[in-house]
Amino acid sequence: MSDMLNEPENVLENRQASPDFSHVDTWIFDLDNTLYPSRCNLFAQVDQRMSAFIADYLRVDPVEARRIQKLYYVEHGTTLNGLMKEHGLKPEAFLEYVHDIDVSMLEANKRLSKAIDRLKGRKLVLTNGSRGHALNVTGQLGLTDHFDEFYGIEALGYAPKPHAAAYDRFLELSGTEPLRAAMFEDIARNLEVPHTLGMTTVWVRPPLHPDAARHEKLAHEGADGPHVHHVTDTLEDFLETL
Missing domain, CATH: 1.10.150.450 (DNA polymerase; domain 1)
Structure with a gap:
């Protein structure tokens, strides 16, 4: 398994510096550990x-x-x-x-709210969780009103990311043109199909602890591949550069 933590610093900088998203008119965001940091441990x-x-x-x-x-x-x-x-x-x-959980530990993120609000075009949530979960979380974060629609696992016919069927269903439902879309995800392998479709991809990199379990390491698996166009540790920091 490739470990992005060992990637040379200058390579990471090159993958982040001055990103051009002028062609993007549809902004697609994963939910958990993307719109809020993984340290919240929701x-x-x-x-x-x-x-x-x-x-x-x-x-x-x-x-x-x-x-x-x-x-x-x-x-x-x-x-x-x-x-x-x-x-x-x-x-x-x-x-x-x-998904019957307590989200009170999440705090409204004003910086992220402003950064998403400034993006021109449609803003969508695409999650392997339920639509209700997405509404619950974004409501607590103060972000719900910024999104045009929420696509949960139900809308995808229960086919999850990273399977191609999930993205095919999403494109059909949302009418998204992949070449004019950007996808933000905390799990690198979930960006493989968006890359193949022609989307611009951003990996919102979660921390990786040396003693992490196998399922926790999956978020970093293959993250040095060509399907990861940009890398950031904090979503609002990245969006503020656009």
């Missing part, structure tokens, strides 16, 4: 609730539930996708349960 709640749901649904102990959860995330793109494929799970109850 996903920890979702993570715990997924394990609890799996333990109950499959009638397994917590350790086995955790193993299945992470295995399916690695192999299928999302735990939900794995449960649907391997066990025929109906997704509605799962999404409702795992």
Whole structure:
């Protein structure tokens, strides 16, 4: 696995410096760990609730539930996708349960709000979470009114990023022209298909701890590839340069 933390500093600077987005009229943002920093650890709640749901649904102990959860995330793109494929799970109850979380630790981000507001064109959220989760999170961040639409996993027919079917469905629903679109994501592999489609891509790089688990390292996997056009550690810092 390539590790962006070992990439020479001047290479990172070249991939960030003076980005030209004058051709972009559709701005597409991932939700979790992209519109807010990963240090908020909001996903920890979702993570715990997924394990609890799996333990109950499959009638397994917590350790086995955790193993299945992470295995399916690695192999299928999302735990939900794995449960649907391997066990025929109906997704509605799962999404409702795992996204019933407390978002009060998120604070309104005025800098990010202003930076997104200045962008010319449509602004869309594309997430592997539910639409309701996206509305809940962006509402707490004070960002909801800046977005024209929210595309959750339901709208994508439950096909998650990074699968091509998710992006094909998104393009069909949103009427987005890929060559005039920019995609912001915290998981580098989720930018491979947008790059192939002709989108401009930005990796919002999360921290990588030396002792991180395999599923946590996936966000950095392949991040030195050609599908990552720009890199930033903080979304608002990057948007303010445009």
